[in-house]
Every structure is written in C-alpha cells, then in structure tokens.
Amino acid sequence: MMAMKAVVLAAMLLIVAWPAVVQGDDGCPDPRQSRENGVCKCADGFVGVNSNTACTLRNEIYTISNGVDPAQKAIVIQGGNITLRTYNPETHALDHTDLLKTLRDLADGHGSQSDVVQQLLNDVAAKADANDVNALISALNTTLQATTNNLFTLQNSFNGADATLQQLVQDTDALTTSTTDTSNPSSLASMLASLDDQVQTSTASAADLATVSAALQTFEAEADDFVTKSDLHRYLPGAIASSNMTGPCNATVLGVLRSNNQTQQYETCRRAETWNGDVYFWHPMGLPQFCIKGEPWTATCTECIAGYVASLASHAPCQxxxxxxxxxxxxxxxxxxxxxxxxxxxxxxxxxxxxxxxxxxxxxxxxxxxxxxxxxxxxxxxxxxxxxxxxxxxxxxxxxxxxxxxxxxxxxxxxxxxxxxxxxxxxxxxxxxxxxxxxxxxxxxxxxxxxxxxxxxxxxxxxxxxxxxxxxxxxxxxxxxxxxxxxxxxxxxxxxxxxxxxxxxxxxQGVQRPAMAQDGDALLLHYTFENSLRDVSGTGNDGVAFNHHAINLYQVNAPEGNTSLYLDGVNDYILAPPLSFDNAITVCSWVRYRSLNEWSRVADFNNGGPESIFIGNQGQSTNLEFTFLFDDPGVDSPLIVAGGFNWAYGGFQHYCFTNAGAVSIVYRQGREVGRKTDVRTRSAKEYHNIFIGRSAWDADGYLGANLDDYRVYNYALSPEAVHDMLCQGRSDLDCVGLIGHWKFDGDVRDASGNEWHGELVPVSLDIENHFFEDDNVAVGSGALYLPGNGSWVQLPARNFGGDFTICTWIQTRRAGGWERIVDFGTNGNRMYIARVETQEALVLDINGQVVTAALPAGTADDFIHMCAFSNSTGGYLAYNGQVVNGNTDMAQMPVGWLDVNYIGKSAASASDAALDAVLDDLRIYDHVLSPSDMAQLASQA
Known part of the structure; x- marks a missing residue:
C-alpha cells in the first residue's frame, strides 16, 4: 500500500450550544427592541420608556482621535435636549452649550464666546410674537431630535471608528462661518441683528416674522447638516476623510468611508491579509470581517471576498x-x-x-x-x-x-x-x-x-x-x-x-482576524463590556465568550458605563482575534479580583507555545507580573510588582501595562508603580490566541474577576495619556490614587469609580434625614449627619493597608467617648480614627500605636478638614491642610483582607460612643498626599 507525503489532520472539537436569540421585531412595540426570554429589550444605546413601550436615547455621540487622549474628546452631542459639551483645557472640565446658541463656541473648542444667536432670539421673542418664535424653535428641536434618533439607530447598526477633533472643527468652522459671522449679510446672525434693529425702532407688530422664519429654517438646515457630519465622523478612523466616491478600493483610499447610494450603507476601504495575499475591498459597516454584502441589522453576511464563503448566521465570520x-x-x-x-x-x-x-x-x-x-x-x-x-x-x-x-x-x-x-x-x-x-x-x-x-x-x-x-x-x-x-x-x-x-x-469559534483599515500606531481593541463583546475601536476585533452563563456575563457594578464583564474563575474566558505587536504594546483595564486563583491571567497573548505575553497574579498572591516569555526560560523578562493587585482585591483599580523595547511600566490608578528597563527586545510577531481570563498553560487557574474598559494598543502609551484616560478631565485629586470617595450628596455611594459603595444603617431617623442639603455642607450639595444614636455606614470587605491617606470634613457635636470617624479591621489587624476619650482631640491608631492631635480651638460645630496618613516614615494627622503631629515609630498597617469597615461606629467595644457629627467628602488614597494636595482639599469648602 502506498502512503502520502504531507498530511495535516486538524480536528477542532465542537461544543454544542443552543442557538443565540435572534434579534428582530418579535412583536415588540418599538423597532429598536428585540425579545429576550419573553421580554422586549431595547438595543444598545437606547433605554426603555413609557412602561417599556418605546426606546429613547441613552448614549452620546462624541469625537476622539486614535490617541484616545480625553483632552481631545472635545465635542459631545448628547441625546435628548441636543446639548453640546465641549472640553475646557484650562479647567479640565466640560462646558455645556445649548444647540440654539451660537456654534462659534463649538468651533473654538471651548465655551468662551458670547451667545450671539441666543441673545438675538431672546430679543425677538420678547419684542415680537413670542409664541410664533417659540413654535419655530420647538419645531427646530423636534427636527433635530428626530435626526439624532436616526443617527443613533445608524450607530447601533454599524461598528464605528473615531475621528480627530481637527477635522470636525474644520467642518464646524465652515458651517458656523455661514451661520454666525456678522460680517456676512446673509448669515443668520446678520439677519437676526438686522431684525433686532427693526424691533428696537418699531412696535412688535412691525417685526418681520417672515424674516425670522426664514432665518430659523436656514439655521435648522445647517444644524441638521452639522449633526449628520458629526455622526459621520464618529465612524472615521483617525483623520481619514469621508467621501462619496464610487471608484475601487485600493491603497490610496485605505480607510476612506463612503456612502453607497445603491445599498444605502456606509462602507470603508479595508485591506485583508489573506492566504493568497492582500485583498482591498469596500466593507459595509456592521457586517463580519471580509464581508462585502449582507444585512447589517442582523450582522448576517451573504457574500464574502474572493477566497472566502459566507456562513449564513448572525455575526458568523466569513469562512x-x-x-x-x-x-x-x-x-x-x-x-x-x-x-x-x-x-x-x-x-x-x-x-x-x-x-x-x-x-x-x-x-x-x-x-x-x-x-x-x-x-x-x-x-x-x-x-x-x-x-x-x-x-x-x-x-x-x-x-x-x-x-x-x-x-x-x-x-x-x-x-x-x-x-x-x-x-x-x-x-x-x-x-x-x-x-x-x-x-x-x-x-x-x-x-x-x-x-x-x-x-x-x-x-x-x-x-x-x-x-x-x-x-x-x-x-x-x-x-x-x-x-x-x-x-x-x-x-x-x-x-x-x-x-x-x-x-x-x-x-x-466565531473569531476572525480583522480586515485592517489603516497602518501605524493604533488602538487595536477596545471592549466597553456594555452587554456585549463588541470592539468599539473601529478595527472590528469583536470577542467571543466561552464556558460562561449568559445571564452572568455582565454586571451593573462598573466604573465605566453601565456594565462590567464577570468571569467566574472556574472556566470563563474571552477570545479575541489575532493581534500583531512589533516590540511595543499597551494593555489597559479596570480590574477587580474576587478570587486569587493560581497564576490567573488578565491577559495572555500566545501561539500555543511557551513564547507569550502575559499579565496576571503570581501564584495565589496579589503580586503582579507583567512578563514576556521566550522559548528559553532563561531570557524571560518579568516585571514583578509586589502587592501590585492589593487594592484590586475586592475593589476596582485602573491598570495600564506598557512596553516599548527594553522598558516596561505598570500604572495603577494613574500612578507608576513598577518599571523594568532591561526587557529582552522582540521581533514583530502575530499572536493567534488572545486570551482574556485564561492562561496558555492548562495547569494555571482562570481569572475570577470583573473587568471593564479593556483596551489594547500596538504602542506604549505615554504617562500623560494613561493619566488622561483615567481622569477624563477631572483634577488629579479626584482620580489619581483615589480608592474611595464618599461625597454624601444624598447617598453613601463611592464616587471614585472603584465601586466601594457603602450601606447606611439608620437607627431612629429616616434615611433622608441623615443628609443635609445647603445648610451644614462643606463641599458639594450634601453632607452625612450621624446624630449619635448608633447609626453608621457599613463598607464592604476589602484589602487595605500599606501606604494610605484618609481625609474628610468633620463638624463635631457632643463629645462622645472614643467615638469613631472610621474603624477598619479587627483586633488582629486594625486601624481607626477617633476622638480621644471625651477630649477635643483626635487619634490615629494602627494596631495599638497612636498619634494624637488636639482639635483647633473654638471649632466645635464648625467644619474642619482632617487628614490621617501613614507610610514607612510613620503616622501623621493634619488639620485644615497643615500637619499637626506625627509618630515616626508607628509601623504601617499590614495589607490584609478586612471584613469589618465602619464609618461612624466602633468595631472594638459597645461602650464606645456612637459618632455625633456631620461628615462630608470622605476620601481614601493609596498613597500619602503631599502637603500641597492636603492644602488644596482643605481650600475647597
């Protein structure tokens, strides 16, 4: 009998599952709904209203460049009232402008110009027939709302990519020049100014409301065009321009987006790296990779590029x-x-x-x-x-x-x-x-x-x-x-x-390498985990979940958006399409460990062999390892951060892992916590197994954690970009190293993004009576009142210890013996801040070692700002931004799992008094604040 030369028998095991729920009308009252488990649910980007009989907008359309620097997130069109939000680089905040106001503010990128159009409209409304003018404005708002609804429907049908601010501002500038330029006699501003002059010199009946109507109609058309352009740019990768071209897709138009007048679909020019070489093709948005024709609403492909065939199922890749x-x-x-x-x-x-x-x-x-x-x-x-x-x-x-x-x-x-x-x-x-x-x-x-x-x-x-x-x-x-x-x-x-x-x-397994729309430095993958594994980077790297319970995959405790990913630590994991790296990489994600399984992975990029990139915990510890493995273990390049996942055990922490050549850096909560400068360099490589939550080694455990806002780049982000990704325009004190922040503005929820939400335990007062508004408030719009009746706030169990700073505004009332501001831990490992007996003094106690300081004289019933902090040099107390005492012999609190965490209650003895005080803006940081930082917090009252 003869034999054969080269035979590959490749057998892929099939896991049998029930078919996924088909998206469609299903008899639901709103076309943007589909029926799941007998219940009509709105599509992503919409939320149910009117007893779930209709869907309305939930998300925002915004522009952002591939660098994902939030400082470039300069223009936001928010559904509902058509509010424009613009980033102010001076205040690191967002300014809000009504769309009926001048678009010149938008073109400048910051809200610094006067509201010319709005003022003129107000003048006309006051002096002419206000009802007619208001009717025109109402019609304009209705039209704009319908336009935005259509755009959001389009956005949910297609995968989008981001645009740079520069291109959009140029389009906006051209639009607003013809709208608000007073030197142009045909512009809306000039017509309204002329009309205002007429009104000023004549009676209301003499006002030419026909001119107002014509001007508003012009404004309506131009504003509608602006919204359309804004939505179009939402899909564009980087600074690539849009086009209505009908020619072929090739290297010269790679990444260009066009509107196909025949199919009424947006298409981008993409390049597919196939077995037979590169293939350029127009790719309809919302369809699987390598697809050239199909139904975007169900993501079902009917025709693929040459060398591939369509598998007629929703979201199924071309084969x-x-x-x-x-x-x-x-x-x-x-x-x-x-x-x-x-x-x-x-x-x-x-x-x-x-x-x-x-x-x-x-x-x-x-x-x-x-x-x-x-x-x-x-x-x-x-x-x-x-x-x-x-x-x-x-x-x-x-x-x-x-x-x-x-x-x-x-x-x-x-x-x-x-x-x-x-x-x-x-x-x-x-x-x-x-x-x-x-x-x-x-x-x-x-x-x-x-x-x-x-x-x-x-x-x-x-x-x-x-x-x-x-x-x-x-x-x-x-x-x-x-x-x-x-x-x-x-x-x-x-x-x-x-x-x-x-x-x-x-x-x-439903995963396919992406058809690339551009080259160079790029965000390769971005999972927001908003009830889906859709990649919002624009590269089409959608993920697939394995071994999970569908009803458990997403949870509402999320630092970004509405939901986070839940991995059970037993066998759940996510598989993404192949990714390529050339000696540089960044992985960023919010991470919350629920269990420390053996060598579990936040990321493991591999090809089935020893050479891989992995990020995870060492053994069953909280030590963090960011490692490049090679065929020869002797040249592996691990970056190890002792206790790097301490604060992430039980609570969300934001991490970025960057590498460029020989330098690897780990950032936690926007701060560098680890660096290695002798990482072995690597050649360009494509990794086929992009695992999230699973190791390449069968003996290693699965990740038992929640993840959110997961991003992968093919270059190393700068410290500034990491900082801006976390803070998104907020001040450093509101984000960097912040692990808990209770504003007490009507609730005891954590505003830091780390999901350390409290639970108020009232004794004799209704919950609403525990919160002051306006009066007796130091910062913000509310403060927590604990009247000494035994009420307290319970915080969930969490890892705690090492370096920390705790700051709060406090207004003391009656002097109860050893009344607690906070009390964390048990007798084996404990930290508390309390009143010294019944004296006008506070104490920081860490496992029996103390530092005390008298309260400022004459401040009873007045707010003072208090900070207690500890590091390797000792423990300290500061009032109103000034350090007032310290103990350099005080040892740090060992990092450990704390089941008892109280605000306003003692964990030691029932004889300790219940706190009688008002607390406001309680914060906990994972490091010691500088004197200037404490002074800045104290100056915010």
Missing amino acids: IQADLLHMPFDNNLWDLSTNRRNVLFFGTASETLFGRTGLDGSPALQLRGAEQHLRAPPNVIGGAFSVCVSIVFDNFGLYSRIFDFSTAPEGTQEGGNSNILMLNRDTSNDFLQPPLICHVYHAQLYKNGDQIMQLTEQQTIPFLRRTSNYIGRSNFGNNPDFDGAIDNLRMWSRELTPAQIADITLET
Missing part, C-alpha cells in the same frame, strides 16, 4: 474556502469549494438532521449512528492534503468514521486501499493513529489549534481517483456509523501551516 471539498452544513448539503460537487444524503432523514448549532452559530449536521450517512462524488486526491472539521461525538462506536474516502466501488463497503479517513480508535475518545490503517508516515494532527501528534517518515499520497467517499460511514462493513455532529468539513490540496490552522481554529 476560508477549501478547494477540494467545503461542507458548512448550513441547512443544506452544498459544497462551497471551487469544485462545487453535489453531496447526497442516504438513509432516513429526520427533522433534526441540521438540529445542532456549530461554534460559529450556524447549523451543523447531526447523524444518529445508524442508517444515516453522506456520499461525496468521485474525486482525484493525491500529494499534499489537509482536512479540518469541527466534531462532537455523542457515542464512540468501534472505529466509527468521521469520513472515509476509498478506491472501492461507489456505494460499497469493500474496505479498499490507500484510504483517507478520520476516526476514533476502538470505542475510545482517542483518534486512531494514521499508520495503523493507511500507512501514512508524514502526518501532523492538531486539536483546537494545538499539535498533538506528528509522524516524520517521508512518503506520499498517490494520485488516485477515490470513488467510495463516505461522510459518517466506514468503507468496512463491520464498523458502525458516526453518532454525533459534524460542522465545517473542509479539504485542501495543500499542506496548511500552523498559522493557517490557527486562523481556522479561531474562525470555527
């Missing part, structure tokens, strides 16, 4: 086309290979023949183990050969065949010679080693993308016409038929490379 046989089993037996051969079913067909669902979400073939099989037509196969298939065995029959192609007469079971087959061994779940049947001596077997077997002796498959070609049946009569499911059976007349097999493995 790499095989040349010998390609059976996707999408409710049919069509061969989608270049051969287009007819495959026939034999046996008793049932309604469940395509009753299984493949990993890509499309139907799969189900054979029941008897009297059911397929027959492929005769075909010549020889030389190089590869086969890939997704399978699940329901029962392991004796040498049952996935397929068996033989030279025996068609339709017989006479054995044969030089068979090409795939089967299980005996009745086990092991694959049969090829040489035992067909004498194949140069073969490689892959399972789920990993090589599990290799045979090396050189022989070839003879070029023979194989006529008895069974799928699900053996050419030997004594073997049972296949019992299970088969999906995406593909055969090639070539040897697939490991990288190509990795592409196919990802593809069968």
Whole structure:
C-alpha cells in the first residue's frame, strides 16, 4: 500500500450550544427592541420608556482621535435636549452649550464666546410674537431630535471608528462661518441683528416674522447638516476623510468611508491579509470581517471576498474556502469549494438532521449512528492534503468514521486501499493513529489549534481517483456509523501551516482576524463590556465568550458605563482575534479580583507555545507580573510588582501595562508603580490566541474577576495619556490614587469609580434625614449627619493597608467617648480614627500605636478638614491642610483582607460612643498626599 507525503489532520472539537436569540421585531412595540426570554429589550444605546413601550436615547455621540487622549474628546452631542459639551483645557472640565446658541463656541473648542444667536432670539421673542418664535424653535428641536434618533439607530447598526477633533472643527468652522459671522449679510446672525434693529425702532407688530422664519429654517438646515457630519465622523478612523466616491478600493483610499447610494450603507476601504495575499475591498459597516454584502441589522453576511464563503448566521465570520471539498452544513448539503460537487444524503432523514448549532452559530449536521450517512462524488486526491472539521461525538462506536474516502466501488463497503479517513480508535475518545490503517508516515494532527501528534517518515499520497467517499460511514462493513455532529468539513490540496490552522481554529469559534483599515500606531481593541463583546475601536476585533452563563456575563457594578464583564474563575474566558505587536504594546483595564486563583491571567497573548505575553497574579498572591516569555526560560523578562493587585482585591483599580523595547511600566490608578528597563527586545510577531481570563498553560487557574474598559494598543502609551484616560478631565485629586470617595450628596455611594459603595444603617431617623442639603455642607450639595444614636455606614470587605491617606470634613457635636470617624479591621489587624476619650482631640491608631492631635480651638460645630496618613516614615494627622503631629515609630498597617469597615461606629467595644457629627467628602488614597494636595482639599469648602 502506498502512503502520502504531507498530511495535516486538524480536528477542532465542537461544543454544542443552543442557538443565540435572534434579534428582530418579535412583536415588540418599538423597532429598536428585540425579545429576550419573553421580554422586549431595547438595543444598545437606547433605554426603555413609557412602561417599556418605546426606546429613547441613552448614549452620546462624541469625537476622539486614535490617541484616545480625553483632552481631545472635545465635542459631545448628547441625546435628548441636543446639548453640546465641549472640553475646557484650562479647567479640565466640560462646558455645556445649548444647540440654539451660537456654534462659534463649538468651533473654538471651548465655551468662551458670547451667545450671539441666543441673545438675538431672546430679543425677538420678547419684542415680537413670542409664541410664533417659540413654535419655530420647538419645531427646530423636534427636527433635530428626530435626526439624532436616526443617527443613533445608524450607530447601533454599524461598528464605528473615531475621528480627530481637527477635522470636525474644520467642518464646524465652515458651517458656523455661514451661520454666525456678522460680517456676512446673509448669515443668520446678520439677519437676526438686522431684525433686532427693526424691533428696537418699531412696535412688535412691525417685526418681520417672515424674516425670522426664514432665518430659523436656514439655521435648522445647517444644524441638521452639522449633526449628520458629526455622526459621520464618529465612524472615521483617525483623520481619514469621508467621501462619496464610487471608484475601487485600493491603497490610496485605505480607510476612506463612503456612502453607497445603491445599498444605502456606509462602507470603508479595508485591506485583508489573506492566504493568497492582500485583498482591498469596500466593507459595509456592521457586517463580519471580509464581508462585502449582507444585512447589517442582523450582522448576517451573504457574500464574502474572493477566497472566502459566507456562513449564513448572525455575526458568523466569513469562512476560508477549501478547494477540494467545503461542507458548512448550513441547512443544506452544498459544497462551497471551487469544485462545487453535489453531496447526497442516504438513509432516513429526520427533522433534526441540521438540529445542532456549530461554534460559529450556524447549523451543523447531526447523524444518529445508524442508517444515516453522506456520499461525496468521485474525486482525484493525491500529494499534499489537509482536512479540518469541527466534531462532537455523542457515542464512540468501534472505529466509527468521521469520513472515509476509498478506491472501492461507489456505494460499497469493500474496505479498499490507500484510504483517507478520520476516526476514533476502538470505542475510545482517542483518534486512531494514521499508520495503523493507511500507512501514512508524514502526518501532523492538531486539536483546537494545538499539535498533538506528528509522524516524520517521508512518503506520499498517490494520485488516485477515490470513488467510495463516505461522510459518517466506514468503507468496512463491520464498523458502525458516526453518532454525533459534524460542522465545517473542509479539504485542501495543500499542506496548511500552523498559522493557517490557527486562523481556522479561531474562525470555527466565531473569531476572525480583522480586515485592517489603516497602518501605524493604533488602538487595536477596545471592549466597553456594555452587554456585549463588541470592539468599539473601529478595527472590528469583536470577542467571543466561552464556558460562561449568559445571564452572568455582565454586571451593573462598573466604573465605566453601565456594565462590567464577570468571569467566574472556574472556566470563563474571552477570545479575541489575532493581534500583531512589533516590540511595543499597551494593555489597559479596570480590574477587580474576587478570587486569587493560581497564576490567573488578565491577559495572555500566545501561539500555543511557551513564547507569550502575559499579565496576571503570581501564584495565589496579589503580586503582579507583567512578563514576556521566550522559548528559553532563561531570557524571560518579568516585571514583578509586589502587592501590585492589593487594592484590586475586592475593589476596582485602573491598570495600564506598557512596553516599548527594553522598558516596561505598570500604572495603577494613574500612578507608576513598577518599571523594568532591561526587557529582552522582540521581533514583530502575530499572536493567534488572545486570551482574556485564561492562561496558555492548562495547569494555571482562570481569572475570577470583573473587568471593564479593556483596551489594547500596538504602542506604549505615554504617562500623560494613561493619566488622561483615567481622569477624563477631572483634577488629579479626584482620580489619581483615589480608592474611595464618599461625597454624601444624598447617598453613601463611592464616587471614585472603584465601586466601594457603602450601606447606611439608620437607627431612629429616616434615611433622608441623615443628609443635609445647603445648610451644614462643606463641599458639594450634601453632607452625612450621624446624630449619635448608633447609626453608621457599613463598607464592604476589602484589602487595605500599606501606604494610605484618609481625609474628610468633620463638624463635631457632643463629645462622645472614643467615638469613631472610621474603624477598619479587627483586633488582629486594625486601624481607626477617633476622638480621644471625651477630649477635643483626635487619634490615629494602627494596631495599638497612636498619634494624637488636639482639635483647633473654638471649632466645635464648625467644619474642619482632617487628614490621617501613614507610610514607612510613620503616622501623621493634619488639620485644615497643615500637619499637626506625627509618630515616626508607628509601623504601617499590614495589607490584609478586612471584613469589618465602619464609618461612624466602633468595631472594638459597645461602650464606645456612637459618632455625633456631620461628615462630608470622605476620601481614601493609596498613597500619602503631599502637603500641597492636603492644602488644596482643605481650600475647597
């Protein structure tokens, strides 16, 4: 018997799941709703109103460049009242401007100009017929609201990319020049100014309301055009311009967005790196990668670029086309290979023949183990050969065949010679080693993308016409038929490379490498985890979740947006498409550990071997490791931060991990906490396994944590960019190193983003009576009143210790003995701030070591600002921005898990008095504030 030269048997295991809920009308009252578990729910970006009978806007449209510097997030169009929000670089805050006011403020990028148009409208409304003018303004608002609704519907249909401020401001400037330029006699401002002059010199009845109407209509049209342009720029990657071009997609227009007048869809020019070279094509937004035609509303592709075929399922990727046989089993037996051969079913067909669902979400073939099989037509196969298939065995029959192609007469079971087959061994779940049947001596077997077997002796498959070609049946009569499911059976007349097999493995799991729209430094991936794994970076790197309970995947405790990702620590993980890095990378995310599993991963980018990039905890500790692994472990480059995940155990912390060449840096809450300057440099590499929550090593644990706002860049972010990503225009004291912030503006929720929300435990007062408004408030709009009756605030368990600063405004009332401001921990490891007996003095106590300081004289019933802090030099107290006492012998509090965390209550003794005081703006930092920082907080009253 002859043998073959180069055979790759790649078998991808199929996990059978129920089909996903189909999005559609489903009888819901609003077209933007779909029915889930019998309940109509609004699409992303909308929220239910009027007893869930309609959907209204929830999100905002904004512009931002690829650098994602929030300082460039200069223009925001907010749904509802059409409010313009502009970033003010001087105050690091957002200014709000009504759309009916001048657009000149928007063009300048900061709200510093006068409201010319609004003032003129006010004058006209006061002196002319106010009802008519107000009716015109109301009509304008209604039109703009409808326009924005349409744009948000469009935004939810398409994947977007960001635009730079410069391009949008240029468009806005051109628009506003023709609208508010008083030197232009035909502009709205000039017409209204002229009208105002008329009104000033005549009676209201003499006002030319027709001129007002015409001016407002002009303004309405131009404002509508502005909103359209703003939405269009929302989709643009970087500074690439929009176009209505009808020509071909090529390198000169890569990344250009156009409106296809025939399909009424936005399309971008993209480049696909395929097995046969680069392919340029127009890609409709909202459709899978490599798709050129389909239905964006359901993300279903109907036509792909050359070399790929469509899998007719929502969000299913285009499949790499095989040349010998390609059976996707999408409710049919069509061969989608270049051969287009007819495959026939034999046996008793049932309604469940395509009753299984493949990993890509499309139907799969189900054979029941008897009297059911397929027959492929005769075909010549020889030389190089590869086969890939997704399978699940329901029962392991004796040498049952996935397929068996033989030279025996068609339709017989006479054995044969030089068979090409795939089967299980005996009745086990092991694959049969090829040489035992067909004498194949140069073969490689892959399972789920990993090589599990290799045979090396050189022989070839003879070029023979194989006529008895069974799928699900053996050419030997004594073997049972296949019992299970088969999906995406593909055969090639070539040897697939490991990288190509990795592409196919990802593809069968619903993940596909992106068709790139641009080159250079870029945000490659951005998951907001807003009830989906959609990539909002514009590169199309949508993720796929594995082993999760769908109802648990997202939770409402989230520092950014509305929901965060929940990974159970048992076997949940996320798989993203392949990403490439050239000696530089940044990974940023909010992280909240719930369990410290063995070597669990925040990120693990690998190709199935030892060479990888991983970010996670060491062993079962809170030590952080950011490492580049190599084939030779002796040259691995780990950056280890002792206790780097201390504050993230139990609470959200924002991390960025950056590397450029030999320098790796770790940032936590906007502050650098680790650096390594001798990292081994690496060559450019593409990583096929982009794991979030899973290790490349089976022995390592899964991540038990919540993640939010997960981003990956192909370059190292600067410290300024990391800071701006976290703070988003807020002052440093409101974000950097802040781990808890209770404003007490009517509640005890944590405003730091770390989700350390309190629970008020009232005793004799209603909850609302525990909060002051206007009176007895130091900062903001509210303060917490604890009247000494035993009421307190309970904080959740959390890691605490090491360096810290605790600051608050306090207005003392009666002097209760040892009344507590805060009390964290137990007798084994404890820190509290309290009144010294009944004296006018406070004490900071860490495990029995104390520092005390008398309160400022004459400040009873007045607010004072207090800070208590500890580091390696000792413990200290500061009042009103001035350090008043310290103890340099005080040891730091060991970092540990604290189950007891009180505000206003003692954890030590029931005889300690309940706090009788007013607290405002309580803050906790993970470091010691500088004297100037404490003085700045004290000056905010």
